[in-house]
Amino acid sequence: MAAVTCLVVGVGVAATLAFTAFRKNMMYFYTPTDLVAHNAPRSAVMDLGGLVKLGSVVREQGLNISFIVTDCSHQLPVVYNGVLPDLFRQGQGIVATGHLNADGTFVASRILAKHDSTYMPPSVARQVKEADPQGRRDCGNFKSVDDTVPRSAGAGVNRTASLISTNLRSGAASRPVDDNIKTAAASEAMK
Amino acid sequence: MIPELGHFALMLALGAALLQFAAPLVGWRRHDARWMATATSAAHVQFLATVVSFACLAWAFVYCDFSVAYVAQNDNTQMPLMYRIAAVWGAHEGSLLLWVLVLSGWTFAVSIFNRRLPADLSALVLSVLGFVSIGFLLFILLTSDPFTRQFPVPAQGAGLNPILQDPGLAGHPPILYMGYVGFSVAFAFAIAALISGKLDAAWARWARPWTTAAWMFLTLGITLGSWWSYRELGWGGWWFWDPVENASFMPWLAGTALIHSLAVTEKRGLLKSWTVLLSILAFSLSLLGTFLVRSGVLVSVHAFAEDPSRGLFVLAFLGVCVGLALLLFAWRAPLFKSEGELRLMSREGFLLFNNVFLVTSCGAVLLGTLYPLVVNSLGIGKISVGPPYFNAVFLPLFAPLFLLVGFAAVMSWKRGRLDEALRRLRVPAIIAVAAAAVLPFALEGRATVAATAGMLFASWTIFAAVQEVWRRVRSKRRWRNGLASVPRGVWGMTLAHVGLGVWLLGVSFTTSYSIERDVRLAPNAVAELGGYAFSLKDVHKRQGPNYTAQRGDVLVEHDGRRLTTLHPEKRVYPAAGGQMQTKADIDVLPLRDLYVSLGAPYDNGDWGLRLYVKPMVRMIWLGGVLMFCGGLLAASDRRYRLARAADRAALDAVSTQTA
Numbered sequence: 001m002a003a004v005t006c007l008v009v010g011v012g013v014a015a016t017l018a019f020t021a022f023r024k025n026m027m028y029f030y031t032p033t034d035l036v037a038h039n040a041p042r043s044a045v046m047d048l049g050g051l052v053k054l055g056s057v058v059r060e061q062g063l064n065i066s067f068i069v070t071d072c073s074h075q076l077p078v079v080y081n082g083v084l085p086d087l088f089r090q091g092q093g094i095v096a097t098g099h100l101n102a103d104g105t106f107v108a109s110r111i112l113a114k115h116d117s118t119y120m121p122p123s124v125a126r127q128v129k130e131a132d133p134q135g136r137r138d139c140g141n142f143k144s145v146d147d148t149v150p151r152s153a154g155a156g157v158n159r160t161a162s163l164i165s166t167n168l169r170s171g172a173a174s175r176p177v178d179d180n181i182k183t184a185a186a187s188e189a190m191k
Numbered sequence: 192m193i194p195e196l197g198h199f200a201l202m203l204a205l206g207a208a209l210l211q212f213a214a215p216l217v218g219w220r221r222h223d224a225r226w227m228a229t230a231t232s233a234a235h236v237q238f239l240a241t242v243v244s245f246a247c248l249a250w251a252f253v254y255c256d257f258s259v260a261y262v263a264q265n266d267n268t269q270m271p272l273m274y275r276i277a278a279v280w281g282a283h284e285g286s287l288l289l290w291v292l293v294l295s296g297w298t299f300a301v302s303i304f305n306r307r308l309p310a311d312l313s314a315l316v317l318s319v320l321g322f323v324s325i326g327f328l329l330f331i332l333l334t335s336d337p338f339t340r341q342f343p344v345p346a347q348g349a350g351l352n353p354i355l356q357d358p359g360l361a362g363h364p365p366i367l368y369m370g371y372v373g374f375s376v377a378f379a380f381a382i383a384a385l386i387s388g389k390l391d392a393a394w395a396r397w398a399r400p401w402t403t404a405a406w407m408f409l410t411l412g413i414t415l416g417s418w419w420s421y422r423e424l425g426w427g428g429w430w431f432w433d434p435v436e437n438a439s440f441m442p443w444l445a446g447t448a449l450i451h452s453l454a455v456t457e458k459r460g461l462l463k464s465w466t467v468l469l470s471i472l473a474f475s476l477s478l479l480g481t482f483l484v485r486s487g488v489l490v491s492v493h494a495f496a497e498d499p500s501r502g503l504f505v506l507a508f509l510g511v512c513v514g515l516a517l518l519l520f521a522w523r524a525p526l527f528k529s530e531g532e533l534r535l536m537s538r539e540g541f542l543l544f545n546n547v548f549l550v551t552s553c554g555a556v557l558l559g560t561l562y563p564l565v566v567n568s569l570g571i572g573k574i575s576v577g578p579p580y581f582n583a584v585f586l587p588l589f590a591p592l593f594l595l596v597g598f599a600a601v602m603s604w605k606r607g608r609l610d611e612a613l614r615r616l617r618v619p620a621i622i623a624v625a626a627a628a629v630l631p632f633a634l635e636g637r638a639t640v641a642a643t644a645g646m647l648f649a650s651w652t653i654f655a656a657v658q659e660v661w662r663r664v665r666s667k668r669r670w671r672n673g674l675a676s677v678p679r680g681v682w683g684m685t686l687a688h689v690g691l692g693v694w695l696l697g698v699s700f701t702t703s704y705s706i707e708r709d710v711r712l713a714p715n716a717v718a719e720l721g722g723y724a725f726s727l728k729d730v731h732k733r734q735g736p737n738y739t740a741q742r743g744d745v746l747v748e749h750d751g752r753r754l755t756t757l758h759p760e761k762r763v764y765p766a767a768g769g770q771m772q773t774k775a776d777i778d779v780l781p782l783r784d785l786y787v788s789l790g791a792p793y794d795n796g797d798w799g800l801r802l803y804v805k806p807m808v809r810m811i812w813l814g815g816v817l818m819f820c821g822g823l824l825a826a827s828d829r830r831y832r833l834a835r836a837a838d839r840a841a842l843d844a845v846s847t848q849t850a
Contacts, residue, residue, distance in 0.1 A: 025580035029573035083790030
């Protein structure tokens, strides 16, 4: 009986701890549109997702770097101090973790870029679609999500692209490889 | 021709798996030994066919047969041979084939080693394994055939994702799968017990070595994965609480609970239903891991699948397996009767607590992994929980576990005495307190709460484990006889617990004392970190087998003495669309790592660099390897091999004394 009581109490305490920790550490994901519209709490730690605006990356003193993240309808300045991941480049989707400071700049403490030149966080993709169904306005500068031929190179490429554009799904896997290499060369040239 | 042979062999394997599933069930129903014996032959045919199929795919990779679509997507003539072979399981289709190969390998092993198993139990186990195999073979043949041809044949293939081109990752998937899939054997034993309604000490003794074997491979697989992410991701981290890592950690937690509850079931005939439930849980979590990693719901290097029907198939199969197993459990588990009473102050009582803590932490990981996925996929917002959540949950749950593990050897079965146990643990406790007070200062010059607590629990775990062996050695006149008197199972347990302590030591010291710095360095400029001076001497071009690299020469000095020159690289893989890959360089000593990775170049010739000094980080993986060795010793204990029906009674008497 004592054992059962101990167990019940123990599991109860553990569950409470887990749920408290869960609520406290839940991090929300926002797009620039959310943040510009003040839909997010200031100074809370959050994830910001979007595309790095072409031509917006400025490298400053030391390791300071600033750039603009956009979802094609709104944009937000981001500052970061540190070494960027290998796959960070202009016109590509990223996720930045950090907080919004008083003047509306996003201060990033960590930046993630995915191993996929066409990667875009799904909710950003949705936002981009809503803002710009034809891919003309701000997003004209970017490789439009729908027009990009996903590479089939190796593991871990392509998923998001095929999630976003259903019409490509059937073609993505069976596309001849030399075609991929061409596209790859094209994206190399863009850098 | 060869790829077609591989495809045909897969279909043959499916036929054999169907036979292996159905025939023994019929035989068991009719009490017909010949029907039941068919299962063994079917298992052998299935294994042979899968090996042939896998060999065909490997052949296509080694000889770069780009007419096979999967080969063209993952192979490249310029890749070194090791990675051309590793590329076989580098993406979705091949990794599933590996899954099936490992499963049929385990089945084959069961059919070989279990000749002495009662015929009906053996038949049921093989039948369940056949069922699992059918599911995965159908999955491959229907949705992910690796042998599909394509025309026109491309001249060159895309190659393996550069991030996977690392020795740590070449071995990680096969070893991890040995663990994942190994739990299917424990699952099969559990289902066989449910169907037959018989679960006794002999059953537990049959199931134990298989479960331990699966657990040790899973441990090693996770360790390799952690080592790889440390080397390759360029962030100097060894664990990220990433969903794909959690996918392997959840079955590990459930499996760890399982090997402990199996001990209780074997020795005391208690916790029978719980053991069966844990077997089902461990295997379900392995399947869930496969689903998470292979379905594309997670965006990561591991998520290969592009086709939602694939994810759906795994999910459906998971539902069928778990659903049927739980139904069977609800129906049959009341048949299992406990053979005695469970007292709190006994080894089984303490092991019950171990199980509660492990399963609760497993639940916490499940919550943190699945909840964000569910919320995201329902489209009601996007959230994530990061490392702070997991750390906050694990600290209070694991601290009591470490306290408990010290009692593992000294608490006796059935009716333990706390005062006796505490008396024997006096010395380890004193050593632990002394080590916690002194060592953080002595090694690192300052103490932190995490390091002191970590040192306390780590040395407590290590010395409490060692004292049992020490006591056995001391009890004999000659130490050599004493050493020989320690059964292999006890050696295994001791080693695994020592490994756990070593792991904790590594974790607490690395998190407390690691220092890192991102710097921008002009050529020949010096950056200081933790008493080490790093200077960037030169960056030059280097041509690798299938990449070009910018290779830095970073001179490291300590107290004015030249220590070493590190060569971090920034590699570009043309075959992978010019994907860039940072290759960190690490100076390794047992007590500390120096880790340098290259950032990006600046227009004026400066380079961004990421520097780390990481004390004791090696201990984390050493701990994992020790746990693996412990599992190896425990699984190969003689008493499992000797457990013949005739000797059973005599053996029971011996084994109650030993472990």
